[in-house]
Amino acid sequence: QKEVEQNSGPLSVPEGAIASLNCTYSDRGSQSFFWYRQYSGKSPELIMFIYSNGDKEDGRFTAQLNKASQYVSLLIRDSQPSDSATYLCAVKAYGGSQGNLIFGKGTKLSVKP
């Protein structure tokens, strides 16, 4: 059973701080990793994807991947109250269905003004 694990939170950070969200996955053959943001009652919105070990930066967001440790993280710099949402980590397995994602349960982030 392929699994993706996230701390459900809530993770509370003050405005302007760095929020760090973590995710581990069980399938060592996983190749593609995605972070989605989901506001309450809304659909998941893609914010980052990463395929190679290391860091990938996009604006205030940095995704970090360590395949040896089966670990992927998302850093949000200068957190804003509008970043308050549930963040879903998703993994696409190599060799399985060509497309389906395996999601974690999500980490709820709260940014306090």
Next chain:
Amino acid sequence: GAGVSQSPRYKVAKRGQDVALRCDPISGHVSLFWYQQALGQGPEFLTYFQNEAQLDKSGLPSDRFFAERPEGSVSTLKIQRTQQEDSAVYLCASSLAGAQPQHFGDGTRLSIL
């Protein structure tokens, strides 16, 4: 519109009724996915299409669930003889190809009374 469109946004049905949920993917997207999201959980994969071919239906929970994409664009997820446990948000996502990032529609919130 430019995004994935789902209808209806909300559906209430009595136990035992049949329902049909529609997904109109982003134009040109070859791959289409259906997910089920229960409250407080991450989305769970149901089925995957590449053009009109259903390549993976391993996530469909029972033979009451049926999906089609006859012309390789719009897809319909049908649930027969609905049960209370079918109550969830049904999300549709599309991507340019199976390995590319998936973009989600707003979902259909299904409530079975």
